[in-house]
Amino acid sequence: MSRPLRLAVVGATGRMGRALLDLLKDDARFEVVAALASSSRLGEPVHAGEEGLRYTREWPAVAPEVAIDFSGPAGLGAALAHCRAHGIALVTGTTGLDQALQDQLAAATHDIPVLRAANFSLGVAVLRRLVREAAAALPDWDLDILEAHHNRKVDAPSGTALALGEAAAAGRNVSLNDSAVYAREGTTGPREHGSIGFAVVRGGDIVGEHEVWVIGQGERVELNHRATDRSIFARGAIEAAHWLAGRQPGAWDIDTMLSERLRR
Template sequence: MTNPIRLLVHGANGRMGQSLQRLCRDEDTGCIVVAAVSRKVGARVVDGIPQFAASELSGVPAFDVAVDFSLPEGFDALLGLCVARGAGFVSGTTGLSAAQEAALADAATRIPLTWASNFSLGVAVLHDLVERAARALPGWDCDIVESHHTRKLDAPSGTALTLGDAAGQGGATPHYASIRAGDIVGEHLVQFTTAGERIELIHRATNRDIFARGALHVAARLKGRSAGRYRVADLL
């Protein structure tokens, strides 16, 4: 691997964190994980990757891009570290506060970054389709139904809210419904309805690796870019 992208994985013990580390180890992603950060640390090195607790964040080695799939409680410290070190920032952490959104906007004036509720290419396309449909169907009802596994905490999902923003940009007023059942990876239905007819736009994810691969793809293309906030669609 020539000049691989050095990654810091934040939220390393979560499902996405585990997927990121496994893909970097087993596939030619162009990235290597130089450190992994989680709330608590057992072994100090796992599969050759140094492990750090969240309280030890300032001591991680040099990295090009941090990839963050964690909780809002750990978001501020990591974003601040990336700004201080001039590193790229890729995050899929949802449930951010207004203050954290403002900090993200401020950081984008100093480093390249991407925040997205969903890193699949299909959802990036769905976002565009939803806005176009809303614009073309004024006065139609717009409903967004999202389904996820029972361990998912936030509802509506971040992806559902992002799709709702797209609908709003097209002039619709979205309504939301959430389902938590079994081990559903992620399904999003955007429905436009009027008297006598209905349009459904659906994205189904059946493997969580698609999100991890998308995040790695974005991270690899974020390195070396000028400061700014980039969409997944800009980089995939």
């Protein structure tokens, strides 16, 4: 049996960081060598009542082979520089990146493998593929994307809804910027042919729900995904990290990982 992969978690005290550490505790494929954070919990043990792994600002002396980042733009910037300098593969789900950080990520792909995703749910990744295929197969049908999240979410539409819109636009060889309709109010007139509509719900504790309606004359195809447990995002990131470690430098994505599975 091969040895476990050395892995670092960046943003370890955040909600996603804690979910990752809980799952990784029992995953024999990995050895967590660093739980990197910048909070008041520095120095505390990661798992209550257990010695060993503690929250820290310091990267380990022996470089990990892969890092998973769910920190924030500042944390990602620092992690990216370290990973690039030490040849560490990087999986990141951090959002809200300015153009400068996006440019740094793009430049880093010349030196290390990088996999970035707005949503690490493997089910959502499959949904994107299905949406792209449905949009391509039914080019003249109307297409709308409906999404619902908890009442604390501050952005709309969700990043996942936008990714589904990009998939639909790619299936039809059009630009989402030119096709998207984000609001309908008042006397809007007939629907513009080829538009991709969005509808948003915010309420309660909804983890995340996404539906894509492809609507023809007398029939409708509905594709949907409902998340009931936030750990699905951590599970997907862990699978991505295991797949990414040892890859050649470049910009990788979950869709490529799924395509590889289909070829087995």
